[in-house]
Amino acid sequence: MKSLELLSSKLAAPSNKFSFGFLAVSAVGFVDATYLTAKHFLGEPITCSILHGCEQVTASEYSIMFGLPVALLGALYYLSVLLLITIYLQTKQRAPLLLVSLLTLFGFLFSLRFVYLQIFVIKAICIFCMVSATTSTLLFIFSLTFLKKNKTNNTPEELSV
Amino acid sequence: MEQNEQNLSHKERQETKREEKINKQMEEKNKKKMQSAILWTVITVFVVGTIGAMIALASKKSGPQFAGGTVKPADASDWVKGATLAEAKVVLTEYSDFQCPACGAYYPMVKQLGKEFKNLAIVYRHFPLPQHDNARPAAQAAEAAGKQGKFWEMHDMLFENQKFWSVSPNPEEAFNIYAEKLGLDMEKFKTDFKSATAKTKITSDYQSGANEVDGTPSFFLNNQKIQNPKTYEEFRTIIQQAGGAL
Numbered sequence: 001m002k003s004l005e006l007l008s009s010k011l012a013a014p015s016n017k018f019s020f021g022f023l024a025v026s027a028v029g030f031v032d033a034t035y036l037t038a039k040h041f042l043g044e045p046i047t048c049s050i051l052h053g054c055e056q057v058t059a060s061e062y063s064i065m066f067g068l069p070v071a072l073l074g075a076l077y078y079l080s081v082l083l084l085i086t087i088y089l090q091t092k093q094r095a096p097l098l099l100v101s102l103l104t105l106f107g108f109l110f111s112l113r114f115v116y117l118q119i120f121v122i123k124a125i126c127i128f129c130m131v132s133a134t135t136s137t138l139l140f141i142f143s144l145t146f147l148k149k150n151k152t153n154n155t156p157e158e159l160s161v
Numbered sequence: 162m163e164q165n166e167q168n169l170s171h172k173e174r175q176e177t178k179r180e181e182k183i184n185k186q187m188e189e190k191n192k193k194k195m196q197s198a199i200l201w202t203v204i205t206v207f208v209v210g211t212i213g214a215m216i217a218l219a220s221k222k223s224g225p226q227f228a229g230g231t232v233k234p235a236d237a238s239d240w241v242k243g244a245t246l247a248e249a250k251v252v253l254t255e256y257s258d259f260q261c262p263a264c265g266a267y268y269p270m271v272k273q274l275g276k277e278f279k280n281l282a283i284v285y286r287h288f289p290l291p292q293h294d295n296a297r298p299a300a301q302a303a304e305a306a307g308k309q310g311k312f313w314e315m316h317d318m319l320f321e322n323q324k325f326w327s328v329s330p331n332p333e334e335a336f337n338i339y340a341e342k343l344g345l346d347m348e349k350f351k352t353d354f355k356s357a358t359a360k361t362k363i364t365s366d367y368q369s370g371a372n373e374v375d376g377t378p379s380f381f382l383n384n385q386k387i388q389n390p391k392t393y394e395e396f397r398t399i400i401q402q403a404g405g406a407l
Binding site: 034 | 197200201204207208211212215216218219220
């Protein structure tokens with residue numbers, strides 16, 4: 001934990017407002033992914049009226065990874081981000097931020113893969129999956145701003161708070 | 162003595178100052194604790210609430226939302242397509258008006274459903290709305306074609322050409338052309354078109370739905386009114402849930 005803290009001391013501390021934005025976006029992602037997970041386990045075909053294809057996408061072989069539904073992994077991902085940001089808001093320690101930026105990087109890469117699969121392989125678009133792709137991309141962009149070293153925020157004094 | 166008093170008061174003042182400082186710190190700490198408790202409560206409520214709400218939402222049957230009462234079951238007097246009434250597991254009854262644009266929009270969907278499902282019977286009942294001047298004559302044309310066994314052929318023809326004859330001041334001309342195209346006996350068609358049997362059938366169809374139909378088209382699944390599905394997929398799901406087999 002100590003080395004993690006040391007490593008993350010290079011991260012810029014986001015403002016409270018920014019953190020709440022982070023919370024809001026991951027909350028949206030969490031609701032979306034939880035809905036898909038519930039649908040997956042309660043087993044009713046997903047119908048969406050805006051864009052067709054929810055059924056094809058969520059029933060495709062790509063909707064399962066490591067034996068788990070992608071939707072569940074997504075829900076856990078958003079939940080982790082949500083909790084880590086909350087911990088950060090409480091403790092102002094930066095280790096959770098480091099974890100968040102790692103998580104969002106993976107989230108973003110997975111989203112890229114899923115968007116690619118939807119467009120080029122399954123050839124159907126699932127609107128709920130696209131919402132999740134949007135939120136995870138936003139989270140990734142948000143977390144990139146941590147990496148911008150903020151000198152004024154990086155004094156030891158700040159860190160000990 | 163005086164000096165002593167002064168000293169004491171000075172000491173006292175210092176003491177109170179320190180006390181104030183400690184109190185302030187304690188207050189700040191409590192405030193932070195409160196804030197933290199509130200934040201965690203909000204997060205917990207949100208997470209648990211979301212999971213609960215989504216499970217409820219997902220387990221809610223998205224299928225047939227029965228939206229009203231029932232109409233009389235289909236019988237031999239009805240026009241039936243797809244599976245026969247005896248072998249059908251699901252009967253979809255449509256109250257429709259040949260001139261209504263929404264009915265025209267549903268026409269390809271209903272036709273596709275009939276092709277896709279094996280055990281679905283589709284029943285057509287006339288519900289010509291009073292504001293559509295050509296709807297009743299169109300229904301008569303379909304009835305007249307039905308007398309020669311071509312009800313559904315005329316039904317398709319009417320919907321497919323809806324935009325042409327519905328604005329015509331003399332739709333009968335168009336209906337005659339369609340009848341000819343279908344290879345009907347024109348003399349018989351023209352007589353049946355004006356016959357009381359056709360008119361009575363249309364009126365009795367209308368009356369059978371008058372209490373339940375609040376707009377055209379209205380669909381009934383096994384005689385129970387459903388809310389009009391918004392998409393073909395939704396329609397398909399509803400029929401599948403009712404036991405329709407592809």
